[in-house]
Amino acid sequence: MAVQSPKGTRDILPWEVYKWQYVEKIIAELCRNFGYGEIRTPVFEHTELFQKGVGDATDIVQKEMYTFLDKGGRSITLRPEGTAGIVRSYVEHGMANLAHPMKLYYIITAYRHENVQKGRYREFNQFGIEVFGAPGPSVDVEVISMADMLFKRLGLKGIELNINSLGCPACRREYVQELKEFLTPLLENLCIDCRNRFERNPLRILDCKNEKCRQHLKDAPALLDNLCDECKSHFDGLRERLDNIGIGYYVDKNMVRGLDYYTRTVFEFISPNVGAQATICGGGRYDGLVGLFSDQDVPGIGFALGMERLLMEMENQGIEVPKPDGVDIFIAPIGKTADIFAEKLVYQLRNAGINAEKDVMGRSLKAQMKYADKIEAAYVVVIGDNEIESNKAVLRNMKTGEEKDVSLDSIVNRLKKTG
Ligand code: ATP
Ligand code: MG
Numbered sequence: 001m002a003v004q005s006p007k008g009t010r011d012i013l014p015w016e017v018y019k020w021q022y023v024e025k026i027i028a029e030l031c032r033n034f035g036y037g038e039i040r041t042p043v044f045e046h047t048e049l050f051q052k053g054v055g056d057a058t059d060i061v062q063k064e065m066y067t068f069l070d071k072g073g074r075s076i077t078l079r080p081e082g083t084a085g086i087v088r089s090y091v092e093h094g095m096a097n098l099a100h101p102m103k104l105y106y107i108i109t110a111y112r113h114e115n116v117q118k119g120r121y122r123e124f125n126q127f128g129i130e131v132f133g134a135p136g137p138s139v140d141v142e143v144i145s146m147a148d149m150l151f152k153r154l155g156l157k158g159i160e161l162n163i164n165s166l167g168c169p170a171c172r173r174e175y176v177q178e179l180k181e182f183l184t185p186l187l188e189n190l191c192i193d194c195r196n197r198f199e200r201n202p203l204r205i206l207d208c209k210n211e212k213c214r215q216h217l218k219d220a221p222a223l224l225d226n227l228c229d230e231c232k233s234h235f236d237g238l239r240e241r242l243d244n245i246g247i248g249y250y251v252d253k254n255m256v257r258g259l260d261y262y263t264r265t266v267f268e269f270i271s272p273n274v275g276a277q278a279t280i281c282g283g284g285r286y287d288g289l290v291g292l293f294s295d296q297d298v299p300g301i302g303f304a305l306g307m308e309r310l311l312m313e314m315e316n317q318g319i320e321v322p323k324p325d326g327v328d329i330f331i332a333p334i335g336k337t338a339d340i341f342a343e344k345l346v347y348q349l350r351n352a353g354i355n356a357e358k359d360v361m362g363r364s365l366k367a368q369m370k371y372a373d374k375i376e377a378a379y380v381v382v383i384g385d386n387e388i389e390s391n392k393a394v395l396r397n398m399k400t401g402e403e404k405d406v407s408l409d410s411i412v413n414r415l416k417k418t419g
Contacts, residue, residue, distance in 0.1 A: 008114065008122025010308075019311060019321045024107060026153050027127050034146050036105040036129055041085040043109065047075040052292055053084030055261060057201040064112040066122075078111035082128045083261075083286070083302055090132060091294045100133030107307070119277030119309050127310075128283075130302035136285060137237035140265045141245065143301050147269055147281050148247050150305075155319045158272035159280065162252040163242075164224060165235040166203070166262050169288065171228040176202055178221050186216050207256045222253035234264050261286040265301065271313050280313060281305035326376025329415060331358040332368040334384040341388050345411065354415050372398065381411065 005011060012020055031038070047067050054060050066078040079085055086104060089095075095102055107127050114120050129146065131139050144161065151159045166172065179202055187195060191210045198205065206217060227235065242249055249267075257266045266284035283303025290298040314321070329349065333342035342358045349356035357375060359368045365382065372380045380396045387393040387408065395406045395414070406414060 006122070008116040010121060010123070018324050019314075020307070022321045023154065023307065023310065023314075027105075027107065027150065030146065030150055030153065031105045031129070034103070034142065036103040036146075039086060039089065039104045039106055041082075041089050041106070041108075042079075043111075044076050044078050045085055045088065047077040049084050049088055050077050050080060053087060053261065053289065054081065057204075060112065064114060066111045066113060079108070080112045081110055082106050082108050082126055082304060083130060083289070086130050087289050087293060087300070090298075091290065091296075095132070096290070096294070096296045096298055101139060102132040103129070104131075105129045117277065119275070119306070119312055121308060125307035126304045127307055128302060128304035130300060132290065132298050132300045134301075135287070135299045136265065136301060137234050137241060140238050140285065140301055141241040141247075143283065143303060144242065144267055145245060145247060147283070147303055147305060151269070154310075154314060156313060156317060159313075160270045160272065161247065161249040161267060162255055162270060163238065163249050163265065163267045164252050164255040165227060165231055165238075165264050166256065166266055166284070167223055167227050167231045168263055171226060171231055172203075172223065175221070175223045175226045178226065179203070179205075179223075182220055189216055203256045206254045217254075224251070224253045231264055238265055257282055257284055261289045261292075263287045267303070269305075271309070271316075273313065273316050277309060279306075280309045325355075326378065327357045328355040328377070329357070329379040329381065329411075330368070330372035330375065330377035331356065332365060332372065332380060332382045333359060334365055334382065337385055338383045338388060342383055345383075345408070348412050349415065352412050352416055354412070379415070381406075383408070 028038075047065070050065060051061055056062075060080045065080050068076055070076045086106065090102070105128065107125065109123055110126050111123055114122055116122060129143065131143060144163075148159075148161065167175065180198070183190075183198060183202065183205065187198060190205070190213050191208065194205045194208050194210070194213050203223070205213070206220060208214065208217070224235070239249075239251075252268075255266055255268060257268070262284040264285045264287065267282070268279050269281040271278045271280055281303055283301070285299070285301040287299040289300055290296055331342045331346055333339040339359075346356045346358040357372075357377065359371070361367075363371065369380065377398055380398055381393050382396075383393055391408050392405055393408055393411075394403050395411070396403050
């Protein structure tokens with residue numbers, strides 16, 4: 001059997017890529033409006049970057065990474081997300097010495113060894129942003145409003161924003177003790193994953209999707225009710241500022257997010273179309289992350305948005321992406337002399353910025369016209385020996401059927417005007 005693409009990967013085919021380009025263009029404009037510059041980092045990094053940066057206890061590091069030894073015996077991992085690589089780059093290039101806030105965005109492929117389902121792939125695309133240097137909550141609102149504005153610009157309706165606070169290491173430490181006391185008598189009733197999480201990462205238990213676990217956790221103490229004064233006022237500030245610019249939200253006390261590095265603000269944007277893969281965008285503040293890789297203490301916040309899930313949601317909501325126009329003109333030569341002539345003409349047209357095609361298959365006139373139709377050419381001009389001799393040809397508007405006599409050497413200028 002012919003070789004097929006590996007499980008969990010997908011081709012973005014020429015006839016659907018325009019949807020991606022459309023969204024990418026809107027993202028680039030949005031990032032410019034908000035003052036974010038693009039950063040591109042490698043697809044693979046040293047494995048320890050993610051062990052440290054994403055966190056050893058996370059599902060990503062425990063179960064999902066594509067890790068291998070390269071020919072030099074180094075442990076390499078395909079990036080499962082974007083933030084760790086950017087933090088590495090930030091530290092490596094001494095960006096802490098540049099003007100702050102440092103506002104960056106990326107559009108990347110990411111790799112996770114997942115159970116493949118709709119909206120859950122092994123290679124997928126993320127748009128994300130990171131801001132370094134601002135402690136918030138003002139910048140937290142900027143970051144959240146950016147994702148919100150993207151949804152609005154794309155015409156999406158009903159995307160829900162959930163927010164929560166994970167506090168700082170100090171209030172979290174106290175809270176985790178309290179949570180563990182609450183959980184201890186319940187432990188034997190919880191799922192095997194939760195029992196494993198109890199020592200490694202008890203906060204994650206709150207986020208368990210298992211219905212039985214959820215029932216037992218109904219009355220668990222919430223971190224949000226146990227924040228220290230500073231974390232509480234950060235969260236209150238975030239809420240006030242969201243209200244101020246008119247972004248609606250829910251407070252979800254159980255939201256913990258999958259990555260270990262979050263502090264204080266965490267948020268998710270959820271699709272109203274219920275499904276296991278409803279989270280389109282997730283983010284939060286990571287004030288300790290830069291400090292893990294340097295002796296600098298730099299606050300940070302960002303989000304990552306799944307491009308496949310965003311496009312799925314657009315499709316679910318029936319949002320039509322404008323299709324790119326067909327070719328401006330197709331030149332159909334008859335015979336060898338005309339073919340040589342047409343070759344030069346199509347070159348001149350393209351050089352003038354006109355989208356022009358010419359037969360390169362040696363097809364009959366009838367077959368050429370059929371092809372011109374297929375590629376949705378706006379105009380067709382047929383060129384034979386007579387046309388070259390008289391410098392005159394018929395320019396046919398394929399939509400209206402209207403035909404006009406034109407001099408061959410005026411075609412470039414004429415199309416420039418109409419185009
Ligand atoms: P989930 O709970 O769905 O596994 P996550 O918490 O692992 O998501 P993040 O690491 O926060 O996801 O990634 C940000 C976004 O990237 C997600 O909200 C989602 O839209 C998208 N995403 C994550 N994993 C995948 C995947 N395997 N395939 C497609 N998109 C994904
Ligand atoms: Mg996941």
